[in-house]
Amino acid sequence: MTIANRLREFLDGAGVNYGEVAHSEAMTSAGSAHAAHVPGRQVAKPVVIHHETGYVLAVVPSTHRVELSTLQEILDRRLGLASEQEIAKLFDDCATGAVPPIGAAYGVPTYLDESLDKVEDLYFEAGDHRTLVHVSGEAFRALTKDARRARFSHAP
Template identity: 40%
Template sequence: MHMAATLKRTLESAQCQFEIVPHPHSASSLESARVASIPAERLAKPVILDDRKGHYLMAVVPASRHLDMSMVSKGGEHWELSSESTIARLFKDCELGAVPAVSEPYGMSMRVDPLLTRQQDIYFEAGDHESLVHMSTEEFLKLVPRAEVCELCPQPG
């Protein structure tokens, strides 16, 4: 079990209550939810975006949903998916594909879909492919106080 050092420091400084949930190795957010036996709508999946001008944005949606790129941009913003090499550079202490849903310590803004904030509790990657952080949604919002809650994926139904 390996928690990213940046995430560990962030959790400690925010004095959040959380637990680590170990699970068999997984290669995607949906697979993590499946092998950890948790509902995919409670697993926060970060998507790293790049404006190609040196600014980055973490858009966080439930693992059960897909980010709608047309819902991310506001005003004159233009975001594109970041490359794997950029993500590896930004999240040096994380395994590729296991980025925690915490943006500020990594120098970027964050937008969270309200489908996640309406959950009782949230899970997110701890920085590797074999452990998740689990906490109440209230604790998660305390951890990401500057995150903007806005629609990022089409509503179910």
């Protein structure tokens, strides 16, 4: 597998330039950054969150953790981490744990940590455990133009 079909269709439809970066198998965003020799702060890590009426994608740098309590305040609802089964249904063309941070490609509302808006080059999971997508910061902002921006992460 390389880029997941729905993600590829979304990228192509958006008309942005992107590249594929192959790397050895990695099971986390931080691991992918290391395997691809990319700084972790440049890798966008999605976290699938559930609430009483659906799901949202919280996207942070791979070097950060989502502050769930802050995100709860922003959304004004109780939140929890989605299960692997829930994630597999939402991102059915992706390997477990290799979700891309482009929620619009999957109809999932997205919240983007505003620290990612300052990054010049970004990388993110392509839908498998061996490929990252590389885009410019400008292209990433275009791909996530409908995402709500806020500060809801911190470095451990």
